[in-house]
Structure formats: C-alpha cells, structure tokens
Amino acid sequence: MxxxxxxxxxxxxxxxxxxxxxxxxxxxxxxLDGNSLGALPTTVPGRMADVVAREWGRLRIRSWTESGWWTAPERIGDRIAPLVGAAPGQIVVGDSTSVNVFKALVGAVRMAGAERDEIVVDATTFPTDGYIAESAARMTGRRLVAVEPRELRSALGPRTAVALVNHVDYRSGRLHDLPGVTASAHAAGALVVWDLCHSAGALPVGLDAHGVDLAVGCTYKYLNGGPGSPAFLYVRRDLQAGFDSPLPGWNSHRDPFGMSPRYEAADGAPRGRVGTPDILSMLALEAALEVWDxxxxxxxxxxxxxxxxxxxxxxxxxxxxxxxxxxxxxxxxxxxxxxxxxxxxxxxxxxxxxxxxxxxxxxxxxxxxxxxxxxxxxxxxxxxxxxxxxxxxxxx
Amino acid sequence: MxxxxxxxxxxxxxxxxxxxxxxxxxxxxxxLDGNSLGALPTTVPGRMADVVAREWGRLRIRSWTESGWWTAPERIGDRIAPLVGAAPGQIVVGDSTSVNVFKALVGAVRMAGAERDEIVVDATTFPTDGYIAESAARMTGRRLVAVEPRELRSALGPRTAVALVNHVDYRSGRLHDLPGVTASAHAAGALVVWDLCHSAGALPVGLDAHGVDLAVGCTYKYLNGGPGSPAFLYVRRDLQAGFDSPLPGWNSHRDPFGMSPRYEAADGAPRGRVGTPDILSMLALEAALEVWDxxxxxxxxxxxxxxxxxxxxxxxxxxxxxxxxxxxxxxxxxxxxxxxxxxxxxxxxxxxxxxxxxxxxxxxxxxxxxxxxxxxxxxxxxxxxxxxxxxxxxxx
CATH class of the missing domain: 3.90.1150.10 (Aspartate Aminotransferase, domain 1)
Incomplete structure (x- = not known):
C-alpha cells in the first residue's frame, strides 16, 4: 500500500x-502550526459578533452581571479543567502565560518556606519561563538553578523550593515525565509548577491524578482560543488557602465591590485573578472550547x-x-x-x-x-x- | 430659559x-457609565469581524507579521499618546491596569535607589492600586505609606522612592494636582507614578509637559476600548534605559525570536511588554481609538x-x-x-x-x-x- x-x-x-x-x-x-496558533473554530465568529454588538453595544455595563462577564475567568477555567485532568474549582483563566508563571512561582516559593532557597528551572525551557523565574528568584531572594530535564529528578533536594518544568519542550517536542518529576519533587519536599502550553489539548495531563501542585498554560495553541487568548492557572485545591499571590489585584479580593482599602484574598480559584478580565478574548476562547464537547x-x-x-x-x-x-x-x-x-x-x-x-x-x-x-x-x-x-x- | x-x-x-x-x-x-465601560464605537464590530474571520481564520499564524499583530502594543500606545500628552515611543499597551501598576512601582523603586525605602500611595486610591502597591513594597523590601491626597505633597521626602497617585479619584471625581505633585516628588528626589484610569480620554494630562515619570491607565472607560481591554504603561523616554521590569517576559526581549536563555531587555516602550499580547481585545481597542481622529x-x-x-x-x-x-x-x-x-x-x-x-x-x-x-x-x-x-x- x-x-x-x-x-x-x-x-x-x-x-x-x-x-x-x-x-x-x-x-x-x-x-501544521496549531502548536503556535490554533485554527479558528466555526463557533467563534458568531459568538464574537454577539458579544460585541449585543453584550457590549446594547447591554453595556449590565453585561458584567447579566451576560456573565464577571465570572468568566473561573467558568472558563472549569471548561478547561477536564482536558487537563482537573476537578472543577481549581483553574482560573486570565493574563498571559508569563504573568501566570510569576504568580505560580512566587506563590510556590512562599508555600515552600524560608529554608528552601532554590528555584529549579528546566534549562531547555521556552525562554519566558526562565526569564520570569529569574525575576521571581530575585524578588524572593532565591537562587535560580537551571537543570537539563534528564537531570531534573536528581537535582531536587532539601534546598529546592519549587521546580518549573515544561510538560512538552517547545522546540524538540519532547514530552517530559510529569508523574515521575512530580513524585520526585514531592519526595524532596518541594513543589512543582508545570507549564502545559504544549500539552493542554494535545494529550492527557492528569493534574489531579498525579498530585501536581500548580500549573500554567496557554490557550491559543491546541485549545484554539485565538491570538494571545488568556492563559490559565491551576492551583491544587488543598494548596489554595495557602496561595499568596504576588499580584493581588482587586479581582482576587473576597469582596471586590466592597472597595475596601484592606486586601483579603478570595477563596478558591478566583484568588489567582488580578485585574479586570479581557472579555472579548476570554469569550472567544469560551466559544472555541465548545469544540471539545x-x-x-x-x-x-x-x-x-x-x-x-x-x-x-x-x-x-x-x-x-x-x-x-x-x-x-x-x-x-x-x-x-x-x-x-x-x-x-x-x-x-x-x-x-x-x-x-x-x-x-x-x-x-x-x-x-x-x-x-x-x-x-x-x-x-x-x-x-x-x-x-x-x-x-x-x-x- | x-x-x-x-x-x-x-x-x-x-x-x-x-x-x-x-x-x-x-x-x-x-x-452615564462611560467612566466604567465606554459605549461601543461603530468602528469596532466590522473590524472585529475582519480580525476574526480573515486575520485569524484565513491568514492564521501569518498575521503576526502580515497583519501587524506583533507590533500592536507599541503602535496602539502611540495612538493613545497624544491624548495624554506624550510624544511617540513611550507608551505600550497590554496586561491589566493592576499588572502595569506592579511593573511601574517596582521599576520606579529600582530606579530610586536602595536608600529610599518608602512607597507612598494615595489613601483614597482605587483599591487595586493599594493592594498592588502593598505587594510591590513587600517584594522590594520597602515600607508602604498611605497618605490623604491633600497631604501628599508634604509627605514626600528623602525616604520616598515613589508615590502612586490617582489622577482622578474613582469615587468622588476629584482631580488631583498632577503638575504640583509631580514637581513636589521631583523636588524630594522621588519618582511619581500616575494612575490615569479616570482621566485618559476625559481631560488633558500633559505627561511630557509636566515631566511625569511613569503612568498607567485603562482603556475601557473614556477610551471606549471594550470590556477589560488592555491597559497602558508610560515610561518617560529618559527613564526607559533604566527601567528594570519585574515581569521580563519574552515579548520584552531585545530579540524575542532569538529564543536565548539569557534575558536582554528591549529598548524603548517595548521593554514594558510581558507575554503574548491579547490580540482580539487589542485590535478592538485600536478600532475604538479611530473615533479620536x-x-x-x-x-x-x-x-x-x-x-x-x-x-x-x-x-x-x-x-x-x-x-x-x-x-x-x-x-x-x-x-x-x-x-x-x-x-x-x-x-x-x-x-x-x-x-x-x-x-x-x-x-x-x-x-x-x-x-x-x-x-x-x-x-x-x-x-x-x-x-x-x-x-x-x-x-x-
């Protein structure tokens, strides 16, 4: 044949x-470039037209409640959740992958405790993860250690606060061992942040099943959310109460419209929110996710x-x-x-x-x-x- | 009558x-709620339909260059610039206001030098500015000082690294004295970050004329960019070379597609970029700005x-x-x-x-x-x- x-x-x-x-x-x-920008789902143009003309154009400010804009970040997070093996209530959508890497790493360092002074990063990482990890290390007084993926498991030890690893290498397409590295990190008493940009929507991730601590990912590759569509942040349920975000914007407040000068973090996934969500891009993504039904x-x-x-x-x-x-x-x-x-x-x-x-x-x-x-x-x-x-x- | x-x-x-x-x-x-969400400009629906159907749907990945997606953050920044009294090349669009407040404050603290240990914030500020200022203070080892706007000028002194002030109070509508406070900050050797959310598009700001150091603002109020449209960051030209962002994502790299593991900051306004820009929201904003011609x-x-x-x-x-x-x-x-x-x-x-x-x-x-x-x-x-x-x- x-x-x-x-x-x-x-x-x-x-x-x-x-x-x-x-x-x-x-x-x-x-x-064959859906790993950079996914193709346009047919559900999106009509939905976008309606969001613009009716929800913004006619309902205007009322849409924040009546069209469900306010709750879109966690609602869409729950729609992504089954694709990456997460139960509802652990994923929030918003900001770029880079910004979410910063939240996840600083949050993880704070959970790991003061005696753990190293952030380990995959040496072959997509560059932004490394740059942001360097900033997170600098701002939390930690040392950044870059390690080849094959040496990751042996590099994790009592000094490791957190390891940031790409699930799939953006260049070679190599799939890293998420269950194994996660288990090694936990055996070393460390946390792990997985970057799912090149795996979400392409293969089973099993966040909950493998006990992953935190994860970030983009939505414009295999999830087809559109150019620069917002990224997502996963914080495992039992870690949420201890998640202390470096970007505590008003959208992550327990009572955002109370307009209190004192910050009190919301419970659950919304704690990962920051500022006003980018509604057009977010609702395009929501429409794009219908294809996964x-x-x-x-x-x-x-x-x-x-x-x-x-x-x-x-x-x-x-x-x-x-x-x-x-x-x-x-x-x-x-x-x-x-x-x-x-x-x-x-x-x-x-x-x-x-x-x-x-x-x-x-x-x-x-x-x-x-x-x-x-x-x-x-x-x-x-x-x-x-x-x-x-x-x-x-x-x- | x-x-x-x-x-x-x-x-x-x-x-x-x-x-x-x-x-x-x-x-x-x-x-009368355009100070929360501006009405829909008639230029937007047609432009959005074209961005979705043709630029994303037909050109797909090619649009990053052929449709000018990649350079949108600084191009749209230049379109906002005359409305806030800035010469071109100093404003970049992207991320939320909260994220930009973080960039601006940490950047300012780093420029102010180690001996200046206070971040002063307007006590009546829109809450997110205060929350983010608290995080910036915590992460840079500074003390946060909240001061009533009328006492701002006398509160600035040798310990002040930077003051973060709302140009117009979100609640009362009070317009603060941008030229006077800026001059006082400079007389004290401090920097000032202005939050223009409630003034951009509503009144002349005069960023360049008054020597403002850094500014942030949203684009969904008087600039009518749409729900959650991206915010902007202004860094005065002579401060750009010293601007050291706490969120050095790959979009702010001198050569983003070189994919170097070593970060080297871009020159000029693009240094304020972080991750992949949210194109749908960004181009809706660009279309909305046509009304200002x-x-x-x-x-x-x-x-x-x-x-x-x-x-x-x-x-x-x-x-x-x-x-x-x-x-x-x-x-x-x-x-x-x-x-x-x-x-x-x-x-x-x-x-x-x-x-x-x-x-x-x-x-x-x-x-x-x-x-x-x-x-x-x-x-x-x-x-x-x-x-x-x-x-x-x-x-x-």
Whole structure:
C-alpha cells in the first residue's frame, strides 16, 4: 500500500475526522502550526459578533452581571479543567502565560518556606519561563538553578523550593515525565509548577491524578482560543488557602465591590485573578472550547501519536537519508504532538514550504517545527506535508 | 430659559455633537457609565469581524507579521499618546491596569535607589492600586505609606522612592494636582507614578509637559476600548534605559525570536511588554481609538466641564435641597469628568434610575456615580438624568 493510499485508509478510520468541519480551514493549506496558533473554530465568529454588538453595544455595563462577564475567568477555567485532568474549582483563566508563571512561582516559593532557597528551572525551557523565574528568584531572594530535564529528578533536594518544568519542550517536542518529576519533587519536599502550553489539548495531563501542585498554560495553541487568548492557572485545591499571590489585584479580593482599602484574598480559584478580565478574548476562547464537547482527550492522544508516527514514516520514505534529522523522541512516552526536524537551512526550507501551502514554523537556529492538532489535521495533510518537504529539500 | 430649552441650546452649540453618531447608543437610555465601560464605537464590530474571520481564520499564524499583530502594543500606545500628552515611543499597551501598576512601582523603586525605602500611595486610591502597591513594597523590601491626597505633597521626602497617585479619584471625581505633585516628588528626589484610569480620554494630562515619570491607565472607560481591554504603561523616554521590569517576559526581549536563555531587555516602550499580547481585545481597542481622529482633548475637557456644570445646575434646580450631597469638587481645577452624589439609599436609588433608563453606577457605601463622556453624552441627556433623579428621590 502506498502512502497516499495509507493516508486515505487512516482518514477513513479516524473517529475524530468529523471535527475538522468545526474549524475554518482551506484545502489549499496544510496547517501544521496549531502548536503556535490554533485554527479558528466555526463557533467563534458568531459568538464574537454577539458579544460585541449585543453584550457590549446594547447591554453595556449590565453585561458584567447579566451576560456573565464577571465570572468568566473561573467558568472558563472549569471548561478547561477536564482536558487537563482537573476537578472543577481549581483553574482560573486570565493574563498571559508569563504573568501566570510569576504568580505560580512566587506563590510556590512562599508555600515552600524560608529554608528552601532554590528555584529549579528546566534549562531547555521556552525562554519566558526562565526569564520570569529569574525575576521571581530575585524578588524572593532565591537562587535560580537551571537543570537539563534528564537531570531534573536528581537535582531536587532539601534546598529546592519549587521546580518549573515544561510538560512538552517547545522546540524538540519532547514530552517530559510529569508523574515521575512530580513524585520526585514531592519526595524532596518541594513543589512543582508545570507549564502545559504544549500539552493542554494535545494529550492527557492528569493534574489531579498525579498530585501536581500548580500549573500554567496557554490557550491559543491546541485549545484554539485565538491570538494571545488568556492563559490559565491551576492551583491544587488543598494548596489554595495557602496561595499568596504576588499580584493581588482587586479581582482576587473576597469582596471586590466592597472597595475596601484592606486586601483579603478570595477563596478558591478566583484568588489567582488580578485585574479586570479581557472579555472579548476570554469569550472567544469560551466559544472555541465548545469544540471539545464529547471529545475524549485520550482519543486526541491516540490520533496525535498516529499522526506523528505517520509523518515520521512519510519523511523516512520520501526524504533521502541524512537530509533531515528528527530531534523528536521516537518513543511514544516521550513525544508530544509535534515533530521537529533539524536542518542547517531550516529557515529557508520553511519559507519554501509555506510558499507551497505547508505551514509549519522555524525555530532558531535550525529547527523545522510541525505541529499536529488531532482535531483538524488529517493523515492526507500529513502525507502531503512530507511529500512537499521532500520536494523542497530535493531542489536545495 | 427653562432647563430643557437650555439643554437644546447647549447641544446646538456643541462642537462635538457629531461624534455621538460614532457610537452605538439608543435613545431610550441615558448612558452615564462611560467612566466604567465606554459605549461601543461603530468602528469596532466590522473590524472585529475582519480580525476574526480573515486575520485569524484565513491568514492564521501569518498575521503576526502580515497583519501587524506583533507590533500592536507599541503602535496602539502611540495612538493613545497624544491624548495624554506624550510624544511617540513611550507608551505600550497590554496586561491589566493592576499588572502595569506592579511593573511601574517596582521599576520606579529600582530606579530610586536602595536608600529610599518608602512607597507612598494615595489613601483614597482605587483599591487595586493599594493592594498592588502593598505587594510591590513587600517584594522590594520597602515600607508602604498611605497618605490623604491633600497631604501628599508634604509627605514626600528623602525616604520616598515613589508615590502612586490617582489622577482622578474613582469615587468622588476629584482631580488631583498632577503638575504640583509631580514637581513636589521631583523636588524630594522621588519618582511619581500616575494612575490615569479616570482621566485618559476625559481631560488633558500633559505627561511630557509636566515631566511625569511613569503612568498607567485603562482603556475601557473614556477610551471606549471594550470590556477589560488592555491597559497602558508610560515610561518617560529618559527613564526607559533604566527601567528594570519585574515581569521580563519574552515579548520584552531585545530579540524575542532569538529564543536565548539569557534575558536582554528591549529598548524603548517595548521593554514594558510581558507575554503574548491579547490580540482580539487589542485590535478592538485600536478600532475604538479611530473615533479620536481630529478630536482635540481640550475640546473634550471644555465639554466635560460644561456637562458636569449643567448636571449640577439641573440637580440643584430639580432636587429639593438636602436630598443629595455632591462630593465632587465645585472648582473646575479639581473636577474630573464625573459627578458623585451621596445619599444613604444610593444603591436603591441607582436601581430605580437604571430601571428608568438612566444608567450610572453605585459605589459602596452611599455614592451615586455619574460619568460624562463628552464624545457621546448630550446636554439633553444630562437634563433628563437630573429630572429622573429628582422623580426617583421624590418617591422615596
């Protein structure tokens, strides 16, 4: 069976294939950049038009209560919760991932106690986590320790206050061992903050099941919330009462409209709020999340692995040996939902791919990144992407 | 001349009356809550539809460059700049006001030097500023000192690192002395951060002219950016190189896509950025700002004072003496663009007003707040609001 035919068979057997119609896509483009910006769900344009014209335009200020704007951060958090294995009441949506990393790290350091003087950060992290961790360390008088992920578990000890780890590496697509690292952190008496930007919506996370302490994630990749849609913060229920946010804005007050000069933190997930939530972006995200109704995240994971397996198979078949090197782990337990191929001229190759309708992205200095969003990427897309990649490479 | 007739004459002579058509309003409602959420500009719905359907839906990831998403924070900052008296290159849009207060205060404390150990905050401040100032003080090892605005100038001294002051008090509508307090802070060797939430878009601020150090403000009140639209941060040009943000997210890096593990701050206004900007809300704001084309802020101020004068005149004429007490200063130099009336049953009175189509808001414990947005509030609106207020009060 040739590869296009295999792709057809795989698509026919794909239980999620009906979900593609829930997104605005064009058949000219193979969109493999959903790990950077998810495609537009068809639920969003109508909802946005209504939010703007009716909720803002006609109801105006009344919408804060009548249209449920005020409670959107925790309501939408509860909608994300099952996708990352969290019971309700532990996730709040708002601010950027960077700002949430700051809240989570400072909150964790304060919970860990004064004698624990180190913040451990994944040395291969997406840069913003490292920059923010450095600021959190500086502002809490802690030492920042950068550790390669494979050495993380042995680096955690009695001095560790908290470890900040990316669940999936943004560059290589490597999936880190969340249960194992979390258990090691706890064995060392430390807390762990997981950055779920590249795993939320792509694979089961199991926050509650694995006893994760805090987590942050973005919503514009596999959750398709739209450009710069607000991030989320998870604080495990039994840690909420001790969560002492460095950004205690009025939205996290127990009685925000009491307008008291004295701060008293709200209970539960709203304690992670800061200022007035960004309603347009937040409600676009809420509409985007409708696509997940009745989609089990396990089915998403199964298809994700099948897509990346098939992409690697097609690349191996179409691209002569030695012309690209995969830096994405072959083992399923170590793979997220993307494939990263290394080539010295990756920037130029990606330019050519995009010109031919295969959209991935380029990461400095030499990485071609292809993200596979199981809700809308087909096996035919995968076969075409590998074929076009081979064509582009053969001309260079 | 009776008051309805006077209102007609004033409306006829109003140079800004044509601007009302630039907003979605209904004649049944007198909307005096633009100091909480500005009305919808007619430019927004079409722009939002295009941003969602074409920029996100069709161009997807390409829009970060091709649709100018990446540079929106500073581009929109430059659009706000003339409204607050700032030359270009000093304002960046993003995050909430609370988050920007944190950036500004910590940045200011770091510039002020280690020997200055006090952060002074306006004791009547909108609560979030006080809460965030307390966190900034705690995290920088400074002492927080709350001072009544009238005593601010004498409270600033050799220990003051920075003063955080509201330009217009959110409750009373009192306009504070920005030039005087700024000069006093500078005479004491301190910096000052102005919170412009209730003045940006309502009156001339003169940031550059008065040598203000840093400022923050929201964009959903008089700037009509939409619910929870992103806030802005001003850092005076000559202070930018020394601005050391406590939230050094990857968007504020000199070379964000270099993905370096080492943080190097960008030059200029972008140094105030943090994470990925919230594009939908940001571009709604940009469209909303089009309404300001060729509107001099001085004309806005003239009309604002005329509106609040006329409201006080109508209230005095219609409401029997002693039934409400204005806590808004009578002197123009001390008045923002709202009128606050105190009455023990203010909550119930506002409920009745809203039921009769006059929308202001209630602030604990006893304040009726009426905001006057000069771009869309007419003198006829003002007369009707005072008349309905008198009717409501007469029944109680």
């Amino acid at each position: 040739n590869l296009p035919e295999k792709a057809r068979k795989l698509d026919e057997a794909d239980e999620l294939r009906g979900k593609r119609a829930a997104f605005v896509l064009d058949d000219d483009t193979v969109y 009745e989609v089990p995240i396990e089915a998403v994971r199964d298809k994700s692995l099948a897509l990346t397996d098939f992409f690697l198979e097609c690349v191996a078949a179409y691209v002569p040996a030695g012309r690209v090197e995969s830096i994405t782990p072959a083992r399923h337990e170590e793979r997220g939902s993307q494939v990263a191929l290394r080539r010295a001229d990756a920037g130029e190759v990606m330019g050519s791919l995009i010109a031919r309708g295969v959209v991935g992205d380029f990461r400095q200095p030499d990485v071609l990144r292809f993200g596979f969003t199981p809700l809308y990427v087909s096996f035919a897309d995968v076969e075409r992407a590998a074929r076009v990649l081979a064509e582009v490479i053969s001309t260079r | 009776n008051l309805p007739e006077k209102a007609r004459k004033l409306d006829e002579a109003d140079e800004l009356r044509g601007k009302r058509a630039a907003f979605v309003l209904d004649d049944d409602t007198v909307y 060729e509107v001099p802020i001085e004309a806005v101020r003239d009309k604002s004072l005329a509106l609040t004068d006329f409201f006080l005149e109508c209230v005095a004429a219609y409401v029997p003496a002693g039934r409400v007490e204005s806590i808004t200063p009578a002197r123009h130099e001390e008045r923002g663009s709202q009128v606050a009336l105190r009455r023990a049953d203010a909550g119930e009175v506002m409920g009745s007003l809203i039921a009769r189509g006059v929308v202001g808001d209630f602030r604990q414990p006893d304040v009726l707040r009426f905001g006057f947005t000069p771009l869309y509030v007419s003198f006829a609106d003002v007369e009707r609001a005072a008349r309905v207020l008198a009717e409501v009060i007469s029944t109680r």
